[in-house]
Amino acid sequence: MKEIEEKIKETVKKLFKENKIDIFIGYSEGTLPLRSTPCLITRPEDIEKLVWNSYCFNNLAVYLPRFFLPQTQKKDVKLPRIGILAKGCDSRSIVGLIKEHQLPRENLYIIGIPCEGMIDIKKIQDAGCKMKEVEIVSAEEKNEKVIVENEDKKKIELKKEELLADVCTSCKYNVPVIYDVLIGKEKRKTKEEERAAIIEEFEKKPLEERWKYFQEQVSKCIRCYACRQACPNCYCKECFAEQTKPKWIGVTDNISDIMFYQMGRIFHQAGRCVDCGACVRACPVGIDLRIFTYKLIKDVKEFFRYEAGVSLGEVPPLSTFKSDDKQEFITEP
Amino acid sequence: MENLKLKIIKKKDVLNFLDSLKEEYNILVPKEKDGDIRFSEFSSGEDIPWDYRNTKISPKEIFLPRTETLFSFKEGTLTPSDSGGVFAPANEPKGSAQKTDSNKRTANYLIFGIRPCDAQAFSLLDKLFGGDDFQDPYYLKRKEQAVIISLACNKPQITCFCTSLKGKPDNEEGSDIILFDLGENILTKPITKKGEEFIENLNSWFKEAKEADIEKKNKLMDLSLKKICSGVDLHNIKEKLDEAFDISLWNEIHQKCLGCGICTYLCPTCYCFNIIDEMDHETGGLATSRGKRIRCWDSCMFSLFTLHASGHNPRPTFKERMRQRIMHKFNYCPENFKEIFCVGCGRCIRNCPVNLDLRETLASLMSFGSMSKDKKV
Numbered sequence: 001m002k003e004i005e006e007k008i009k010e011t012v013k014k015l016f017k018e019n020k021i022d023i024f025i026g027y028s029e030g031t032l033p034l035r036s037t038p039c040l041i042t043r044p045e046d047i048e049k050l051v052w053n054s055y056c057f058n059n060l061a062v063y064l065p066r067f068f069l070p071q072t073q074k075k076d077v078k079l080p081r082i083g084i085l086a087k088g089c090d091s092r093s094i095v096g097l098i099k100e101h102q103l104p105r106e107n108l109y110i111i112g113i114p115c116e117g118m119i120d121i122k123k124i125q126d127a128g129c130k131m132k133e134v135e136i137v138s139a140e141e142k143n144e145k146v147i148v149e150n151e152d153k154k155k156i157e158l159k160k161e162e163l164l165a166d167v168c169t170s171c172k173y174n175v176p177v178i179y180d181v182l183i184g185k186e187k188r189k190t191k192e193e194e195r196a197a198i199i200e201e202f203e204k205k206p207l208e209e210r211w212k213y214f215q216e217q218v219s220k221c222i223r224c225y226a227c228r229q230a231c232p233n234c235y236c237k238e239c240f241a242e243q244t245k246p247k248w249i250g251v252t253d254n255i256s257d258i259m260f261y262q263m264g265r266i267f268h269q270a271g272r273c274v275d276c277g278a279c280v281r282a283c284p285v286g287i288d289l290r291i292f293t294y295k296l297i298k299d300v301k302e303f304f305r306y307e308a309g310v311s312l313g314e315v316p317p318l319s320t321f322k323s324d325d326k327q328e329f330i331t332e333p
Numbered sequence: 334m335e336n337l338k339l340k341i342i343k344k345k346d347v348l349n350f351l352d353s354l355k356e357e358y359n360i361l362v363p364k365e366k367d368g369d370i371r372f373s374e375f376s377s378g379e380d381i382p383w384d385y386r387n388t389k390i391s392p393k394e395i396f397l398p399r400t401e402t403l404f405s406f407k408e409g410t411l412t413p414s415d416s417g418g419v420f421a422p423a424n425e426p427k428g429s430a431q432k433t434d435s436n437k438r439t440a441n442y443l444i445f446g447i448r449p450c451d452a453q454a455f456s457l458l459d460k461l462f463g464g465d466d467f468q469d470p471y472y473l474k475r476k477e478q479a480v481i482i483s484l485a486c487n488k489p490q491i492t493c494f495c496t497s498l499k500g501k502p503d504n505e506e507g508s509d510i511i512l513f514d515l516g517e518n519i520l521t522k523p524i525t526k527k528g529e530e531f532i533e534n535l536n537s538w539f540k541e542a543k544e545a546d547i548e549k550k551n552k553l554m555d556l557s558l559k560k561i562c563s564g565v566d567l568h569n570i571k572e573k574l575d576e577a578f579d580i581s582l583w584n585e586i587h588q589k590c591l592g593c594g595i596c597t598y599l600c601p602t603c604y605c606f607n608i609i610d611e612m613d614h615e616t617g618g619l620a621t622s623r624g625k626r627i628r629c630w631d632s633c634m635f636s637l638f639t640l641h642a643s644g645h646n647p648r649p650t651f652k653e654r655m656r657q658r659i660m661h662k663f664n665y666c667p668e669n670f671k672e673i674f675c676v677g678c679g680r681c682i683r684n685c686p687v688n689l690d691l692r693e694t695l696a697s698l699m700s701f702g703s704m705s706k707d708k709k710v
Contacts, residue, residue: 030688031682031688031690031692031693032491032492032682032683032688032690033491035688036688037589037687037688037689037690038589038687039589040588040589058686058687062591063589122368125368135386135488135490135491136491137491151488151491151560220367222390222399222598223399223594223598223630224593224594224595224598224632225593225594225635226591226593226594226595226686228593229591229592229593229686230591230593230686238636242635242636242637244637250609250611250627251400251607251609251627251629252399252400252611252627252629253399253400253629254400278686281686282591282593282595282686284389284390284595284598284599284684285367285369285389285390286367286368286369
């Protein structure tokens with residue numbers, strides 16, 4: 001990891017020196033244990049801040065569209081050239097955004113990093129550190145282990161493999177699909193089948209049970225819109241959830257309003273979601289959003305043989321029509 | 334002298350004690366659900382998680398619910414909402430902490446075991462909702478009917494920085510009574526007259542505190558205070574920020590902000606709300622004369638917050654919104670209420686999806702050279 005971190009710094013230094021980028025988006029050390037934080041660098045002297053570790057879980061692609069808003073793209077302004085660190089999922093989001101004409105490829109310099117999986121802080125709980133009881137004051141990554149220290153200076157050793165986020169263990173695109181330079185080239189084994197099995201299991205449940213689960217999950221929502229804001233795909237200037245003319249949904253935390261919001265947002269991800277897990281991680285109340293987004297991914301794959309953000313050439317299913325397109329799902333839910 | 338008011342109740346008696354008050358009060362206690370703690374209705378036999386750190390969603394939702402109906406209207410007549418108490422009627426939105434048995438006769442309630450920082454936050458909200466200029470009957474009614482019993486912190490979190498503000502693990506402001514968890518015993522200390530009367534009326538449950546108990550409490554609090562090791566020097570922050578509206582630092586501070594509402598929605602002192610009319614569904618929302626006026630939380634981090642009817646938005650980007658959040662808490666509120674509207678609970682730090690740490694933001698603002706010289710935006 002340290003090696004990769006050094007290579008990243010070297011590369012970014014070179015990019016600034018050769019005047020290839022104006023801004024670099026990467027990660028720097030977080031203020032909390034088990035956290036790294038996104039960082040935007042404009043001054044070469046800040047390059048030393050960059051880090052690479054198992055806590056770099058934020059999807060950095062979310063920061064890109066704001067630099068290339070349609071109104072600035074039309075005007076005769078010089079658009080910034082942005083360097084960005086991309087894990088597999090970030091790179092897939094970037095592909096999606098390029099395809100949806102939100103980003104000019106020529107203004108991006110992508111440093112791809114084959115990702116070994118990022119830690120899910122919530123998993124620490126399952127690993128025997130109930131956060132209610134244990135306050136982790138520091139954490140250290142060593143080989144395949146994470147050593148956390150509690151407030152009484154007691155060290156607890158945890159296996160990194162057990163702490164990886166679900167989206168990471170089932171990810172099969174850990175190597176970026178688009179990049180200008182690739183640092184490292186490890187392909188990691190995944191448990192995609194296991195994940196698919198969970199969804200298949202869920203699909204088999206009776207309609208009422210699925211509906212109940214959905215209601216239970218979304219009723220936790222406090223309408224903070226963190227899921228939307230953390231999602232690179234949610235770049236709409238004005239979200240349907242906030243439109244007032246016409247007004248689509250109420251602003252309350254009434255179950256029907258929340259459900260409308262969640263369903264609307266999730267369905268807008270059909271054929272676009274790259275399963276990066278940004279929404280799940282951002283949600284402060286722990287809604288199991290992925291069971292819904294993953295179902296969409298699975299359906300799009302089955303019906304249209306399409307996976308979002310994998311190649312720049314493939315036409316997204318929602319942008320095209322083929323006479324042999326599946327349509328049973330419309331009539332037989 | 335003050336020590337005379339200190340009483341002891343056995344921890345194992347607390348559940349029975351609360352049980353005996355169930356008729357008289359609606360009791361809200363910290364409860365675990367899905368791995369988080371939230372204030373919910375006390376049910377007999379369910380133990381109190383004494384060592385809980387803090388709730389994820391702050392207990393401000395008890396007095397300022399996420400959504401509440403102010404009144405309903407029909408062809409020119411108004412019907413006040415019957416949600417006068419904190420316990421919303423059965424048809425109120427799901428998921429709020431105060432949702433409970435609507436058949437309760439009593440309107441009094443007891444908030445048992447909130448953290449001192451959150452209690453202090455109530456006293457800040459009082460200044461807004463019960464100030465000289467405006468009185469908010471919805472908030473005030475709930476507040477007046479409540480006895481607030483806080484629980485001093487034995488185990489602060491790494492994100493706690495109450496000591497940089499006015500707080501400490503046994504801060505008394507905003508509480509009627511404060512409790513200290515001594516292990517087998519709970520030491521109680523009344524703060525307000527309301528709290529004193531409450532304990533006096535229930536005297537049979539308590540006995541005098543011994544010198545040893547008080548010593549133990551003092552030791553625990555010393556230890557706890559030492560555990561709060563993060564902080565920011567906020568001396569004169571109001572004056573510093575007086576000059577800071579146009580400084581270039583705002584361009585950097587907001588950069589990684591995603592613009593979600595977590596920091597404001599989980600904050601115990603953020604109070605901004607939106608008021609809207611919801612028309613009855615059956616008429617399709619068009620030209621109807623029946624509906625409800627609803628108040629719900631709003632956040633300065635949302636673009637819609639300041640969007641004008643003309644389409645103009647005076648806070649068009651994350652930069653202006655982030656600046657507003659900081660300035661409101663640390664400059665405008667000190668101007669208007671002589672108080673910083675932050676209690677240092679650390680919720681916004683702990684839950685920010687991108688680890689945008691308020692302590693860092695404040696520290697960089699505090700150390701930003703001579704602010705007035707740098708006017709570049």
